[in-house]
Amino acid sequence: MTTTEMTSGSGVRRALAYEWSAFKTARSNWVLVGAALVVQLLLTVVAHHSGEHGDITFDKVLSVGWLFAALVAALGVNSFGTEYRYRTISTTVLVAGSRLRVLLAKAVVVTAAAAVTEVVVVSASWVVLATALGAAPTVSTSLAMGTGVVVYAVLLTLIGLALGVLLHGSVLPIAMLVVWPQVEMFLINQLDLPQWLHVVLQPCYSARQLISESPDWPGVLPMLGLSAVLLGAAGIVLSRRDV
Template sequence: MRTLEAQPLADRSPGFGRSLGYEWAAFRSLRSNWVLMGSAVVVQLLLTIVAHDGRDTGDITFDKVLSVAWLFTVLVAALGVNAFGTEYRHRTIVTTVLTARSRTHVLLAKAVVVTSAAIVTECAVLASSWLVLAGMFGAAPTVSTSLALGSGAIVYTALATLVGLGLAVLLHGSITPIAMLVVWPQIEMFLINRLDLPEWLLTVLHPFYSARQLINDSPEWPGALPLLGLAAVLLGASAIVLTRRDV
């Protein structure tokens, strides 16, 4: 058995645990991430205030807010884009990737960090909306409706964040991936309104639209599969790109 001193430098380089710690520190130090998370909460609060009608119950308002809030999911999903996009922009990707024991560890660590951050942010977004309805308007949504709508919104946001992470690796930047996260769902809506396609085909060809069916008081969980598949494909392709290409 080799001693630690006898091992080459590459063998002593950080593993996944160290990669995870490094990525968490990097995430915390990036000011734009906090701006994105704060903006998501502020937008949700404004939507809640504007959407509430004194004649509506809390459930109705909560449903109305979340039915349009997906438009602003890009604020949270951009956390995934930032994870690699800023490194490509500032060329710190060279240090991050070339000094890692495994480039796959880097990708997985970033995925864990940004997905966790996206889930926590979305929970804060939903909680702030609920508290405004309960405290400011005295119209607290019921627990069952809140959990049903909220769980769907959280899953949708987490998957969109992973899609953003994969796009950032494949496109080597931030601007184009973020633009795609904004435009892609809109293109889907355009095609849905223009094309008379069977529902099953819509589910397959329009992953964002399909996943939005989760944001419902009766979530259709199989609808998340196309977006989950898209995220898996993009992350798989990203792993190959990071492993086989120069950064």
């Protein structure tokens, strides 16, 4: 291993450690995680009707839970938004040694955080149904639908991360994460377009087809492509913008 490779590897580890430390010490991140958990549990309790099978309730909860995925996706936005707000981005770049390394480290941290948060949120919903409400959903169905929710939340979080860089802040990116999926639904209802064009033009809607007992995995490709394009654009902007 060359000195350059060793330095690069050390720099990535240092950047990851720094980003994780910054993430876990930011109070707003824990507020968002807590809010996502509370909302999910409230939805579970409200959606359940006496005598109803747990699969039905679980399906109802997760079918509308994507509306609140912006709470988790805001973790990605805040990763850069707070840096710009408090003017600490220069220090972060100095520690990481590279702006692209900063982007990579933040993407890894927020991806892990979003995935773990959604796993905890969905699991808590399942436990409440199985214990407090006495209507345990089928494990296989829950795993299929829960996996779709996790993937959707992770991709939306990465889109939020990229928007935080491109729009240089937090407020507008978070607003876009909330409004964007709603605009897609409006377009679907108003425009008489071929199905394949709907899939391309409504990446968030297409990805939500994963949240099903029989997930449509190809449907995630437009949202995956969108997140890749936005992250690539964020990398270019971050490398050229004065921090």
